[in-house]
Amino acid sequence: MKDLHIGVFEVYGPQVGGTCSWAHPLNDAIDYRDPERWVRMARIMDRTGYDFLFFADGFGYPMTDGDISATSVSAAVNFSGLDPATLIPVLARETERLGFVVTATTGMDHPLPLARRFTTLDHLTAGRIGWNVVTGASQNAVSGLFGHAAMVPHDTRYAMAGEYVSLATRYWEEAWADDALVADVAAGVYIDASKLRRTEFEGEHYRSRGYYGAPPSPQRTPVIFQAGTSPAGKAFAAAHAEGVFVQATTPAQTARNVADIRRLAAEAGRDPESLRIMAGLTAIVDETAAGAQQLWEEFSALQSDEVVAALYAGNTGIDLLALDPERSLHQVLDAGGPIGQMGTSNIERFLGGDGGPAPTVRQILDQLRGRGTRGFRLVGDAETVADGVEALADETGLDGFLVEPVFGTRDVAAFGELVLPRLRGRGRLPMPAGPTLRERLTGSPGARRARVTMPDKDSAPGAAALPA
Template sequence: MSSARPLRLGVFEAMQPQVGGTLSWPHPRSQTHRFAELDFWLDYARMLDAAGFDFLFFADSYGFPTLRGELPEATVTGGVNFPILDPMLVLSALAAATERLGLVVTSSTGLDHPIQAARRFGTLDHLTGGRIGWNVVTGSSQNTIAGLFGQDRMTDHADRYAMADEYVELTLRYLEGGWEDGAVLADPTGPVLLDRDRIHRVDFEGTHFRTSGFLSVPPSPQRTPVLFQAGTSTPGRNLAARWAECVFVQATTVEQTAANVADIRRRAAEAGRDPEAITLMSGASVTVAATAERAAAQRAEFDALQTDQVVNALYAGNTGIDLLSLDPTLPLAQALERAGDIGPVGQMGRSNIERFLSAPGGGPTVREILDDLRGKGTRGFQVTGDAVGVSDRLEELADRTGLDGFLLEPLFAPTDLADFAELVMPELRRRGRLPEQAGTGTLRAQLGAGSPDADRLRDDHPGARFRPAVRSA
């Protein structure tokens, strides 16, 4: 195929029965009914570490699928994004069980203060040896979250992104500007632990946050965690272009994904950043077996588990739209107009609404949307075949879209990933798409996203301007 541009590989997970808003945990190939067992995650992370994956990514949210404030039957019986544990609490254990695997966790910008994020991620970066990443989100299932946190109404979409921008800025002001390099002396002869002159107050007065004080966490290997972001709406792209080092692009068609990749790189360049320094990835659910026929049979077993009710529970939780209450013969826009006031549509899950509203010819009907999402949910590209066929398809997708890699979203975890590691990764290495030896060091160094010293934010990243001036000798 084309020149062998290296591919990045992450794994998308959540501490819940399955990922992607689909149904898989009852299948014998799946072990995710053990999602509350520490040993399950330790074994999972060790397998990914040994195989050479770049990172394990945990989605997270306080929200979950509801309909008109209630838990749908399909949410509960199917385990559709419910229940879910807090993945941040398992990261230290996973770091101790692995040697090089990056660990990325989702943390919302709308539920606490940036000093809390700076303290948590600074601590995690120390405990992981610089292998931590932060997936910056404005939240999901916003109507559910508003109720849980006692809010009268969910925050408007545009306001959430303005708040997120300020939240990230203030977090980086603390992580990058709170301490100078060399502030930790640890000199027992003094005895002097810290150089007081190299620890700085952060004063900030913004629209959404204000602060005055000191960060108590000393500089960690990366200082700032590797910054991930996944929004594909216009405000989401702007946030990604300004702050993100790794962006997850929603995988729809090849053409639309390519357009999104190009658009984010363009916005990053306009923000004064090197657009090629940003890693762009999309989701991919890969079913691979020794033969294409066996892979197709495994995929069919997964598809047979899916129902309209499972699709509807996920989509309603993500967007506020109850598809099963709409006229299935109409395009989404017309069906919503005919249904009248059905709730807070458009303030959450905007990417998952706009992609159907903006489709050519008025967009698909409600029935077609249900069929499109059935077995796919929030997943990305669907790839099924033997090792050669899967490798061909992943190469084609990367080459035609400009993507730098894929976030694998297993149908049956962790079995699918063990199959991928055994069958596909050797083939990708043979083609020069993966290194013979997996990278080591900090996550930023492994992804190649850092400045010349590899572990730190690039100098063209806006967070770099918060660094204290370098003292003369």
């Protein structure tokens, strides 16, 4: 029986998951700019035993006909939001055990400022920080915002991300020996210069020469997460990720993705069971099944084709409402459209395969209505939802789920207070092995991603001690 890990998927914005629910009276996400709203949520999560709060983030927005989607603006579909990294120190001071995972995009800057930012956050949280590595979203909008001549090709973004993570890890793991910071008042020595290593990195996309100035944090390297199930995304996860957030489709397809990622990790020389693979879960739980169903119907009434299309355009670059509703997405592929550069996993899932036909655009709109980028869906009382969580985990091989709130803090509290105790009573939620996020997720003592032995300066490839 597999241990399960439960997080919450959020954005520092008006609503989650590319669906529309900010206007519902139960939803406090409309107050997202107020830090006290997040403090209330984090305290509930800490008290009820969630593993971490996960923040998605990005600079882009849904576009249609070369400009921002009108629905994206009026309905707040993946538009408007703040930088979640700035919120973490506030929440860390208000919690004791809760971890925090923050999305940061590769390719937007050099790895050095990102490395220092996460070292700082790991210090401020006492080792409770993770980095969700993404190569970008809504790339058509991002390329314009950053003044790029064109979108960087999908697989090139992943090649750049591999170098980006490798260089950042060099800073975190190799730049300082464990005993470099001595703070010897009597000797007047703060740092032992012989215990620093000069970074020398010459990649195709990134280069660095010099010394990393941020002292090692409790975890050194933040827990590395990755989201994406394209071929390049799965290969990247297998090589680098400790936590993997996969797009939940059907249980059977999710099981295939989980198995494929674990296979690729084994081929990369890693223990495939060391990866924590998770999917999104929209869970509307109430004291009674009838109450949960009523909440689901109220949420569904807020959705529309326009909301679905705005979100899908932002993720894939494809405007579903501009297509023939009775034909499949192959009409875009046949016309030489943007397939392959944005949201590939969210396109390929609708192209047919495994002996089944590709759905029509009308069927895609109906299927995504109320779902957006959300994962699996469970609606019911606590016992029903707990049963569903266990069944999904056992059928797919997933290690856990990220709860995607429909009504903000209300949903986080309901799941934490009603469902988590049942899962804990069934022996599905492990006791944390230590205080850091890595220890909590891996179940093993020790905060380090990998123990690094500092080589002698004469034998260290690309490394050298400080000059005398």
